[in-house]
Amino acid sequence: MVQKLDTLTETPSQTAGPYVHIGTAPTYAGLGGIYEHEIGQTTYQDGAEGEVIEITGTVTDGTGWVLRDAVIEVWQADASGRFAGQEGADPKVTGWARVCADPESGEWRLGTIKPGPVPMRGGGWQAPHIVLWIVARGINTGLQSRIYFEDEANGDDPVLARIEQRPRVDTLIAKKTGDGRYRFDIRLQGAGETVFFDM
Amino acid sequence: MTATRDLGPLIPRNRDAHPPAYDPDYKTSVFRSPHLPLISMESTPSEETGPRFGHARLGPLDNNLILNWTKGAAPAVGERILMHGRVLDENARPVPDTLIEIWQANAGGRYRHIKDTYFAPLDPNFGGCGRTITDENGCYEFLTIRPGAYPWPNRGNEWRPMHVHVSVFGHSFGQRLITQMYFEGDPLIARCPIANTVKDRGQLDRLVAPLDLGRARPMDFLAYKFDIVLRGRRQTMFENKLEGM
Ligand SMILES: [Fe+2]
Numbered sequence: 001m002v003q004k005l006d007t008l009t010e011t012p013s014q015t016a017g018p019y020v021h022i023g024t025a026p027t028y029a030g031l032g033g034i035y036e037h038e039i040g041q042t043t044y045q046d047g048a049e050g051e052v053i054e055i056t057g058t059v060t061d062g063t064g065w066v067l068r069d070a071v072i073e074v075w076q077a078d079a080s081g082r083f084a085g086q087e088g089a090d091p092k093v094t095g096w097a098r099v100c101a102d103p104e105s106g107e108w109r110l111g112t113i114k115p116g117p118v119p120m121r122g123g124g125w126q127a128p129h130i131v132l133w134i135v136a137r138g139i140n141t142g143l144q145s146r147i148y149f150e151d152e153a154n155g156d157d158p159v160l161a162r163i164e165q166r167p168r169v170d171t172l173i174a175k176k177t178g179d180g181r182y183r184f185d186i187r188l189q190g191a192g193e194t195v196f197f198d199m
Numbered sequence: 200m201t202a203t204r205d206l207g208p209l210i211p212r213n214r215d216a217h218p219p220a221y222d223p224d225y226k227t228s229v230f231r232s233p234h235l236p237l238i239s240m241e242s243t244p245s246e247e248t249g250p251r252f253g254h255a256r257l258g259p260l261d262n263n264l265i266l267n268w269t270k271g272a273a274p275a276v277g278e279r280i281l282m283h284g285r286v287l288d289e290n291a292r293p294v295p296d297t298l299i300e301i302w303q304a305n306a307g308g309r310y311r312h313i314k315d316t317y318f319a320p321l322d323p324n325f326g327g328c329g330r331t332i333t334d335e336n337g338c339y340e341f342l343t344i345r346p347g348a349y350p351w352p353n354r355g356n357e358w359r360p361m362h363v364h365v366s367v368f369g370h371s372f373g374q375r376l377i378t379q380m381y382f383e384g385d386p387l388i389a390r391c392p393i394a395n396t397v398k399d400r401g402q403l404d405r406l407v408a409p410l411d412l413g414r415a416r417p418m419d420f421l422a423y424k425f426d427i428v429l430r431g432r433r434q435t436m437f438e439n440k441l442e443g444m
Contacts (some may be wrong), residue, residue, distance in 0.1 A: 008428045085248065141217045189230065
């Protein structure tokens with residue numbers, strides 16, 4: 001026998017299921033008005049510092065079929081690289097939002113502020129990025145991923161540097177399609193599979 | 200919030216405690232599970248920070264699913280229950296001030312959702328979602344009705360056990376968790392491919408809420424207790440290495 005540890009084990013995940021929107025985006029599900037303030041509508045308010053951008057994309061399964069039911073949560077720093085709650089953070093940036101795939105087309109759209117570089121613990125910088133958490137029916141544990149930007153210096157990013165197969169880095173880079181507009185498609189499985197993290 | 204204080208990296212997720220992404224008995228996961236391994240690395244400030252939600256944004260009925268859809272005008276149909284519990288982290292510390300959201304079917308097993316077409320009727324007095332914020336001890340409560348079991352397309356004759364979907368934030372985005380609460384004694388749990396994506400029997404048992412008569416109110420509601428554990432932080436005296444050491 002040995003001494004007993006006083007650490008606990010995390011509660012197991014379960015799929016969010018097809019009706020995840022009821023609890024996370026009630027207006028989308030058809031329950032508009034059940035809450036006075038629905039959360040997760042936007043990452044910023046008018047007057048936030050920085051460039052307003054729009055990112056669109058889809059989430060596809062291993063057969064190439066576009067998911068209509070995916071929900072993506074995003075979390076990001078403000079234009080100066082500070083997260084909400086940190087000293088000096090832009091009070092107009094919450095940095096968190098929920099994005100639902102369109103029930104007909106499966107397209108999702110995120111309007112946000114372009115984040116700044118974020119300092120690492122112990123020095124160094126992460127290139128501007130948005131952290132993603134993707135849930136849907138058939139996804140047993142929410143998937144962590146990231147959006148980086150084609151028009152930023154990603155070469156020294158310590159997270160991207162951990163990806164051995166260099167062509168896979170490309171799956172995390174949003175492509176510029178116009179002024180302040182980006183495209184970011186997520187592939188859950190198979191050819192061009194998006195990089196998912198365990199962080 | 201003391202965000203500038205470094206609480207240390209998140210404890211790496213023990214993937215054996217969670218369902219595998221690919222489970223052929225749950226057919227949708229076959230198409231939606233990554234084939235390539237996850238890239239494992241230490242958390243960064245982007246995973247260690249996270250959104251915070253103030254009590255001020257919640258309404259007084261937000262955690263009362265019996266009354267929140269009708270704004271208190273008429274109660275939902277069903278067996279009245281109190282769902283309560285405590286949120287801790289792996290360091291066994293309570294997680295206060297964290298948002299919990301739940302959603303569920305009505306007493307007949309029907310969801311109020313644009314995509315649910317099951318022929319059990321909607322209850323005009325039941326919406327099916329609620330939310331609350333844990334108190335200073337990490338405790339939370341919902342008043343709701345026991346959801347019905349419902350059929351779903353998977354194998355030939357598949358029924359979900361009675362369950363409540365639960366979403367928890369914690370204080371770090373990397374702690375984000377969605378799970379499901381089941382009810383003690385439900386014979387459908389053992390037959391459910393979604394519940395049984397959790398391969399460790401001890402871990403599956405942790406999703407089954409026991410009847411808690413001590414918290415039931417006589418002549419009013421039964422109670423079920425559902426405690427939740429989120430990822431913890433690895434905090435040591437050696438965490439912040441001096442330059443050059
Ligand atoms: Fe469900």
